Amino acid sequence: MSFFRNLLIRFGVSEAAAGRTPISVFLLDDDERRHRWFERRFEGDDLTITETVEEAKRSLAAESFDAIFLDHDLLPEHYKSNDHNDYHNTGYAIAEWLNERDDLQRAATIIVHTRNADAAIPMVRKLRESGRNVEYCAFPMLDLKIKNYWKR
DSSP states (O other): OOHHHHHHHHTTSSOOOOOOOOOEEEEEOSOHHHHHHHHHHTTTSEEEEEOSHHHHHHHHHHOOOSEEEEOSOOSHHHHHOSOSSOGGGSHHHHHHHHHHOTTSSTTOEEEEOOSOHHHHHHHHHHHHHTTOEEEEOOGGGHHHHHHHHSOO
8 A cells, every 4th residue: 555545534535444345245036116226226237127926036056145134024015914925936936945955055145134033033033043144124124234244
């Protein structure tokens, strides 16, 4: 680092921190407002957005991701209750599918970001069965989690 740059940093005119390299991010979520939210948070990164279980499977099988964000409730009828027989159209279906596909996304950090905590915990448990790095973070706390994991 040059003498001049050191002086700028010392007097607070410049910052010493270097930006991180871009990462590859995957999102499964049906809410377009959240799509825009993620686009702002991961500006400059490679962001793949899917809305359905089938789209998610195709993307997760085709590419490798550094970060994977999974929502549980993917259809409006899921928002009201967990008492439905439609789990093949929820984020839990992706948790099961990844658990069965031990060869996919092993290095990714997976965050289940649904507001539905009752549904999030089984997703986390299922993904941990295959030794994945996964945790649950309620959506309102997600911004802080992203800043801690992938600081710019």
